[in-house]
Amino acid sequence: MATERDRRREAYVGKARAELSSLAARGVRMGGNAFSAVVLAKGELSPEERNGAELLSGPDGVALRKSLSRLGYEPEDWCTLFLPAPGSAGALDASVVRETLAALDPATLVCCDDAAAQAVRDAFADNLASLQSLPEAMLEPGYVVYVRGVRVLALGGFAAALGDQRQKQVMWAWLKQIPPLGEPF
Incomplete structure (x- = not known):
């Protein structure tokens, strides 16, 4: 017999499944754990990834997961997201980028390359414009912004x-700035 807690949990999972399916149908490419604290966004694909390999399945993904593990993240605590630069092949509309990140709801977003950073800049331009420093507002490499x-x-x-x-x-050194935040409860 399902408890109220089980029903609530199943409702949350069903909602997430519907949101992610809708996003995938609109061309959003992602992988890993959709309930993770970290989203690793990549906009420039390796030849293997262009031919259908899982995002961040090559040396860059291995190195990132190893780095996250050294920082204290659980091995399954990451999600990948393909965010090509606006105007390039496969680019997502800014509203879809915002919707995707809202659905994934990460604590931390790592833009692995300039293309992914540009997609995030375009999607959150209004929010970034309110930041105090220009390097932070431009999502320059190495700066952690909220x-x-x-x-x-x-x-x-x-x-x-x-x-x-x-x-x-x-x-x-840059990755060491984003250790796990811990659970909010």
């Missing part, structure tokens, strides 16, 4: 940085 209650960190070019030891250290 947009509608979500921590946002742009990395600039995470995948490209993997080939350079110094750039890997820079990326690690």
Whole structure:
């Protein structure tokens, strides 16, 4: 016999399933745990990802998940999202980007490359314009900003940085700014 708590939980899952299905039908490409605290947004696909491989399944995804694990995130606590730059192939309308992030409701959004950061800039331009510093308002790499209650960190070019030891250290330093926030209860 289902309890009230079970019915409520099933209602939440059903709502999320319907929202995510609607987004997928409109071209939103995502993977991983939709209930996670971290969304890893990528706008520039590797050749494998262009041919249907899961987002962030290559060396960049391995490195990001390893970094998140070192910071204290659970192994399943991430979701991937394809956010190509506005005007490029597969680009999402700004309203769809906002709707997607509202449905996923992450505590932290990591823009892995400039294309994803541009999609977020376009989607949240009004919110970003109210930030005090220009680098924060422009989502420049390395700055952690809060947009509608979500921590946002742009990395600039995470995948490209993997080939350079110094750039890997820079990326690690930036990622250390976003440790898990902990549960709100």
